Amino acid sequence: MTERVSQPTEQKPTLAHTSGSSSLRKMMKEDWWKHLLLIIISIFLFFPFVITLIISFKDMNQFSVEPFWPTFPLHWGNYTEAGAIVVPYIFNSIVVSGTACFGVVLIGSLTAYVFASFSFPGRELLYYLILILLMIPNILTLVPSFVVVRDLRLLDTNWALILPWIAGGQVFAIFILRTFYAAMPKDLFEAARIDGAGELAIYARIAVPLSKSILGVVAIFNILGTWNDFLWPLITISTPDSYPLVLGLFRFQSQYYTVWGPLMAGYVIGTIPLIILFAFTSRLFVQGLAAGGIKL
Amino acid sequence: MTLWRRIVKARYYYFLLLPCFVLLILFNYYPAFLALWGSIFTLDYGREGTYVGLKNFRDLWNDSTFITSVRNVVALTLFGTITAITIPIFVAEWIFRLQSDRAQYFYRIIMVWPAIVPGLVTLLLWQFIYDPYYGLLNAMLSWVGLDSWANTAWLADPDLALYALMGSAFPFVGGIGVLIYLAGLQSISVEIYDAAKLDGAGGMRQFLTIDLPLIKGQIRLNMVLSIIAGLQALTGPLVLTNGGPVNATMVPGLYMYQQAFTYGRLGYASAIGVIVFIAVFVLTVFNLTLFKDKD
Numbered sequence: 001m002t003e004r005v006s007q008p009t010e011q012k013p014t015l016a017h018t019s020g021s022s023s024l025r026k027m028m029k030e031d032w033w034k035h036l037l038l039i040i041i042s043i044f045l046f047f048p049f050v051i052t053l054i055i056s057f058k059d060m061n062q063f064s065v066e067p068f069w070p071t072f073p074l075h076w077g078n079y080t081e082a083g084a085i086v087v088p089y090i091f092n093s094i095v096v097s098g099t100a101c102f103g104v105v106l107i108g109s110l111t112a113y114v115f116a117s118f119s120f121p122g123r124e125l126l127y128y129l130i131l132i133l134l135m136i137p138n139i140l141t142l143v144p145s146f147v148v149v150r151d152l153r154l155l156d157t158n159w160a161l162i163l164p165w166i167a168g169g170q171v172f173a174i175f176i177l178r179t180f181y182a183a184m185p186k187d188l189f190e191a192a193r194i195d196g197a198g199e200l201a202i203y204a205r206i207a208v209p210l211s212k213s214i215l216g217v218v219a220i221f222n223i224l225g226t227w228n229d230f231l232w233p234l235i236t237i238s239t240p241d242s243y244p245l246v247l248g249l250f251r252f253q254s255q256y257y258t259v260w261g262p263l264m265a266g267y268v269i270g271t272i273p274l275i276i277l278f279a280f281t282s283r284l285f286v287q288g289l290a291a292g293g294i295k296l
Numbered sequence: 297m298t299l300w301r302r303i304v305k306a307r308y309y310y311f312l313l314l315p316c317f318v319l320l321i322l323f324n325y326y327p328a329f330l331a332l333w334g335s336i337f338t339l340d341y342g343r344e345g346t347y348v349g350l351k352n353f354r355d356l357w358n359d360s361t362f363i364t365s366v367r368n369v370v371a372l373t374l375f376g377t378i379t380a381i382t383i384p385i386f387v388a389e390w391i392f393r394l395q396s397d398r399a400q401y402f403y404r405i406i407m408v409w410p411a412i413v414p415g416l417v418t419l420l421l422w423q424f425i426y427d428p429y430y431g432l433l434n435a436m437l438s439w440v441g442l443d444s445w446a447n448t449a450w451l452a453d454p455d456l457a458l459y460a461l462m463g464s465a466f467p468f469v470g471g472i473g474v475l476i477y478l479a480g481l482q483s484i485s486v487e488i489y490d491a492a493k494l495d496g497a498g499g500m501r502q503f504l505t506i507d508l509p510l511i512k513g514q515i516r517l518n519m520v521l522s523i524i525a526g527l528q529a530l531t532g533p534l535v536l537t538n539g540g541p542v543n544a545t546m547v548p549g550l551y552m553y554q555q556a557f558t559y560g561r562l563g564y565a566s567a568i569g570v571i572v573f574i575a576v577f578v579l580t581v582f583n584l585t586l587f588k589d590k591d
Contacts (some may be wrong), residue, residue, distance in 0.1 A: 034390040035399070041387055042406050044467040048421045049413070051432060070436060111316040120306030121299055126313065133324055135580070139528040139549055140573040143556045143565045144330035145323060152322075167323035170316060199308070228414045230531055235557055246416045250535070253420050260430070267417050274412045283407055 011114045056264035063260050070112055075261060082252075082266035088241075089105050090273055091246030096161045097226045101115060103166035104222045105215055108173030113203050115174070116181035117189065127178070133171045147234050160236040162246065165226045166246075217284050220277070227274060245270055335567035352567035360470070365546040366457060366538075372547065373526030380469040380522035381515055387469050387504060388477030407474045419535045422464040426450040426536075451537050454544040459537060459543050472520050480514035483509060520583050527576050548572050 055063065057074040063072075115127055145164060156159040185205070192202045208215070233247040240251060249270045256263040302432035303310075335352055356362045359476045408419070425432045428449040438446035450460040486507065492502050510514075530549030533539055539546035541555070548568050 031394055031396075031399075034394055036386070038390050038403050041467055041469060042403070045406065045409060046471065047417070048425065048432075052379075052421060063430075067430065068432065106313050107319070114309050114312045118306070118309050120309045126317075130316075130320065133320070135577065136324070136328055136575050137524060137573055138531070138577075139552065140331050140569045141324065141327040143552065143562055143569060144327035144334060146556070147330060147334075147562065148327055154370065163319065164323040167319035169323075170319070174316070224411065227546050228416070230414075230416045231553075238461055246414050249414070250418060251422070251479050253423075258430070260424075267420065271417055272413070273411050278408070282408070294460045 002077075007159070018178070044146050050293070052264045052267055056259050058266050059185040060259075060261070066258075078261040081268065082256075082262045083269055086245070086248065086266045086269045089243055090198055090244040092242055092275075093227055093245040096158050096165075100162045100169060100226050101156070101219050101222045103162065104169040104173050105219050107166065108170040109177055109208060109211065109215060110203065111170065112174045113176030113181050113207050116178045116184075117207075130174055132170055133168075134175065142231070142235075145232075149236055154171055155240050156166035156242070158242065161233060164232065165222075165229075169222045169225065172273045173222065175209065177214065178216060180211055184210065190285065213284070216281065220281055220284055224274070245273075305476055325460075329572075331566045331569050334563050335570045348563070352564050355564070356567055359545055361546060361552060362548065364543050365548045365551045368545060369527060369529060369547040369549075370530055371458060372462060373523060375462045376465065376526040377519055377522045380466065380470075380473050381518050382466040382471035383519065385511075385515075388474050388481060391474070392478060392481040393499070406480065407469060410470045411472065415531065416535065419464065419532060420434065423451070423536055426460055426464075428452070452541055454541045457473065457537055457541060457544045461532060464532065464536065472521070473496065476518055477511060478512050480511035484510050516583065521582055523579050523583070524576055527572055527579070 051068055054068065054070050056069075056078055057076070058071055058076045058078075062075075111130075115123065149155055149160045149164065154163070160296075188206055188210075189202055192206055197205070227244075228246060230246045230250065233244050234250070237243055237247060237268040240248075249266060252266050253263060254264070276278065336350065338531045348427055387407070391407075394400050394403070424430070428434060428447060431450075433450065434446045434448060437443075438449075448456065451457050452488070488506055488510075489502065492506060497505065527548050528549050530553055533545045533547050534553065536546040539550050549572065552565045552568035555561045555568065
């Protein structure tokens with residue numbers, strides 16, 4: 001697991017041994033059909049979003065005359081109109097997903113560190129109690145979780161999202177991080193202990209800094225999960241002003257359906273935050289997706 | 297040292313685990329318990345509920361909507377699993393066999409794209425694509441001359457809605473499957489391919505005799521993941537069709553959601569959740585043991 005995270009780019013079997021620089025043409029000659037197929041798949045993947053982008057610049061007239069090809073002038077006004085509605089939702093999402101992510105990284109790493117570094121009675125039992133949760137599908141607990149949140153009087157507050165998201169998110173974080181911390185050289189910690197550092201100081205000053213990149217993977221996947229969660233906010237949040245983005249977009253869609261320009265502009269705006277996140281962390285993304293999938 | 301002394305000595309560690317377990321008990325263990333409790337013992341939760349034994353399950357057995365929803369989810373999961381296993385293999389192979397590392401990396405990034413677009417946005421786009429009057433699909437059908445098809449109400453036709461739902465996963469390479477296969481292919485050692493080439497095995501032969509057997513684990517993983525996701529399907533039908541028309545796209549997850557949050561029948565809803573949970577659990581365990589024995 002740790003190997004896979006730390007060395008993402010791979011030894012790749014060179015099927016035809018590329019000899020020197022003149023092989024570029026030969027390579028293209030052999031690979032062109034794979035490129036062609038992959039490009040077709042990529043076009044299918046992106047096609048709906050290209051259409052969305054095109055429509056997002058149209059007014060009603062342009063759409064009724066020429067719905068799917070670009071038309072001019074571009075109506076940037078759609079973006080101001082949609083932005084006024086969608087951007088506040090984005091801020092709500094940043095607050096709840098950000099807080100939940102912080103909680104998951106903090107509690108997850110501390111818990112994983114305790115499990116990896118110390119031995120105490122019941123350690124394995126407690127750890128399996130956590131792991132078993134990976135086997136419980138969300139659908140079983142969806143309704144009762146709602147009841148719990150209702151009885152705690154958290155409905156329609158940010159805590160209704162944040163606390164269950166931390167509780168659920170930390171499971172996978174602990175699973176990934178324990179393996180990582182267990183593989184760290186013990187001498188480091190011993191040296192610090194001899195120097196009289198307390199256990200919490202060792203965790204904060206040694207373990208956390210050394211696990212920054214895997215904490216990054218955990219954080220990004222946690223954000224991805226909560227940011228795109230639709231169902232849980234749908235049943236727990238009822239005040240439109242505190243909707244997270246995805247729920248806000250759903251509501252926006254029911255208001256603006258057939259007002260295509262602003263509607264599509266809203267979708268585009270709603271997609272931008274994760275694209276920005278992705279742009280800065282794409283390597284972690286790819287590693288994490290692969291690593292996460294392998295272990296689940 | 298007695299167990300008790302050891303526990304007392306380790307109290308600091310338990311204290312550090314406290315935040316984790318407090319949250320888990322509140323939001324994971326207790327709800328899981330409540331799901332079983334609510335479904336088996338009471339019609340409604342806790343204080344106001346009454347003991348009804350297995351009545352909820354018996355009622356489900358005779359509930360024609362639920363039976364329809366099970367049939368639908370089996371069809372959706374079957375289709376979803378078959379596409380999730382097969383199509384990503386080809387895409388992963390094409391990417392894996394590219395000579396250039398940079399091209400490989402480029403396509404891998406592209407394959408991550410579906411994961412960073414909010415799933416809901418994709419669903420809403422499909423709703424637009426399927427729209428009978430303004431939709432992209434009907435427009436494309438009339439471009440290619442199939443005008444008689446170009447007014448189809450894909451999501452409102454009881455005979456088509458379920459297939460439309462299946463189609464909304466097009467082109468069936470959603471993110472993680474391809475990357476799982478790629479990781480598997482990349483862990484195959486170079487020597488095996490070198491040996492195969494010396495023996496004169498071509499691309500197809502290598503695929504069948506090296507790649508497929510060695511990524512069995514990844515195939516199994518993709519299968520398990522898509523079965524788990526398929527049986528729990530809820531958001532897709534909820535957004536695209538809300539189970540309609542006339543339950544043509546009803547699935548147990550959505551039925552559970554409606555029973556709980558539209559009709560307030562929390563006990564009945566929990567019973568549905570328990571049934572889906574058991575199905576997921578049994579299929580996962582069955583899958584894992586079945587494949588393990590063969591290895």
